[in-house]
Amino acid sequence: MGTGFEVVPAEVATAAGRARQAAATVRAADLAGALADVGLSGGTSVAAADRLAAAWGGTVPKWTAGTEAYATGLDQARSGYRDADQSATHDIAAAGR
Incomplete structure (x- = not known):
């Protein structure tokens, strides 16, 4: 019976690419x-279009910056998972010697 979660680094990388x-x-x-x-x-x-343009003008840049930050976070997480897997593989191999 397992606990926790499983991460597939390739899927994390795909999600980051899609976000970008x-x-x-x-x-x-x-x-x-x-x-x-x-x-x-x-x-x-005219007034409604102006209000919507102003809202989009402020919101869209924030959304794109947030989405890019999310993608960067996913890339960092993927690297962390990959590094942890490599370290565990090394530790297991060293313990078997």
């Missing part, structure tokens, strides 16, 4: 700029 790709894709899309001059002059849609 998502951040790059979102960064490349100019969501706030796409709302420029949306709506009829004087209409409520």
Whole structure:
């Protein structure tokens, strides 16, 4: 009966790569700029588009930075798991000598 969890380093690396790709894709899309001059002059849609553009203009950069930090954390965790596995393998081999 096992306890704990199992980590597959390759899957952690894949998740990190997907997070980086998502951040790059979102960064490349100019969501706030796409709302420029949306709506009829004087209409409520202009103000709504401006508010949405402002929200996206602030939120999207924070999200992409957070997602990239998450990917970096995944890479660091993968390295830690890999190093621990290599160390355990070495220790087991040394104990068998």
